[in-house]
Amino acid sequence: MQETGSPLSNSKSLPERREAVTDQQVLIVGGGHVGLSFALLLAHHGIASTLLEKNRYPTISPTDDRTRSHYLDSRNTALSRRTVQIYQEIGLWDELQSHACRIDSVQISEQGSFGRAQLNKVEEKVESFGQVIENAWLGRKLLLAAQQSPLITLIDNASVNAVAQQVDGVMLSFSNDDAAENEQQLQASVLVACDGRDSTVRQLLNIGTTTYDYQQTAIVGVVETDRPHEHVAIERFSPAGPLAVLPLTDPEGDGNDKYQHGYRRSVVWVCPTGEETKYLEDDAQFLQTLQQAFGQRAGTFVAAGRRGAYPLSRVLADKQVEGRCVIMGNAAHTLHPVAGQGFNLCMRDAHVLAQMMSAQVLKGEDIGNAQLLKRYEKARQTDQKRVIRFCDAVVHGFTHPNPAIKLARNMALLAFDKLPNIKPLVATYAMGLKS
């Protein structure tokens, strides 16, 4: 089923812009999913950007549709309804959705407890709660769109050496092994750092961070079950940590066709750091652990693909604006993946900043103006703080071993399932439709 514009969205895809509406330029450092998406959002508004990426990008042919080198070997991201709307707005969703699987309902429960809750799209009167997309496909389509946009200049294999703030712009020095002249400089009205959790730009600007190590590691992979997923996302809390099993597409359709041994699902399993090796190396033990944690909620786990491990920490930049520079994406806030909120929050930041810059261009004003950037930082605070608090509350609330707290959270899950007014509100926030 295709994700179409919802009544909550008045966003429409506009014709793609081929020419810049201003001479002002944006410099983006970091071409991960956030940096590329931000460049495409700017291009949609007719604002040109130059994007510097540390790694070398692969060569992608527009006609080559291969996505999976291994069908069981991919990371996946749960996109909220709002993120889907943003991609619709810039005309990318039609390309993305062939490898995205919608979420019709969300089940939340705890191993060894009676409390459970369920969000259902029919009850909440929504088309879906979001979509699970393969990271490889998302990255590939974003890169291809950026490569094809006349308003985006991509420089890969480039590392940033220095950032200098000027009265009317910002100057960046970088090294690029591909260029004859190794050390190069670029100037722009504004610089947006999307260079990830350990952001070099953030360090060059002397912006500190508040960091918290969860002492947990996420094991991520694709599994197969003997039952179709029926578009259900299952969030389960076990004594080892939170666990999510998400629906995935199969190569032919929407995930309800059998693949090799069963039906593909994406797994995020969080365990205490130090215990990851046994879950990474031994397929049989991993499948057995999942089975114990889940019972038959997802059916029988029959196959597991290669898994990756991600040590989890929360990293929050002490500020997100310094002069003509903005810190965005994981460089601004790296969160626990428990509720699948990190990338979705980044996309809302990117969307708001692109809109504010576009409005500034229409007024004929400076897009790197300090007041504008500070207004952006302030405008995003409520949404960011709410998501950060929510993720932390879920992680700490559900891993606390105290029996009284365990009872309280079971009661809370039961109450959540029964109280009529809470579910729509939580669903709205989870879908990223309220900020």
Ligand SMILES: Cc1cc2nc3c(=O)[nH]c(=O)nc-3n(C[C@H](O)[C@H](O)[C@H](O)COP(=O)(O)OP(=O)(O)OC[C@H]3O[C@@H](n4cnc5c(N)ncnc54)[C@H](O)[C@@H]3O)c2cc1C
């Ligand atoms: C296990 C796990 C599961 C997750 N699941 C979800 C989910 O379901 N939903 C969700 O919303 N979020 C999810 N997230 C969060 C999401 O992955 C991140 O929010 C998102 O990837 C951040 O993207 P980014 O582009 O900001 O950073 P990154 O992906 O880290 O990209 C940074 C880019 O900058 C480049 N770079 C770094 N340094 C430099 C430099 N000096 N110069 C130039 N380039 C540089 C890097 O090469 C990279 O390309 C999950 C996270 C994890 C760990």
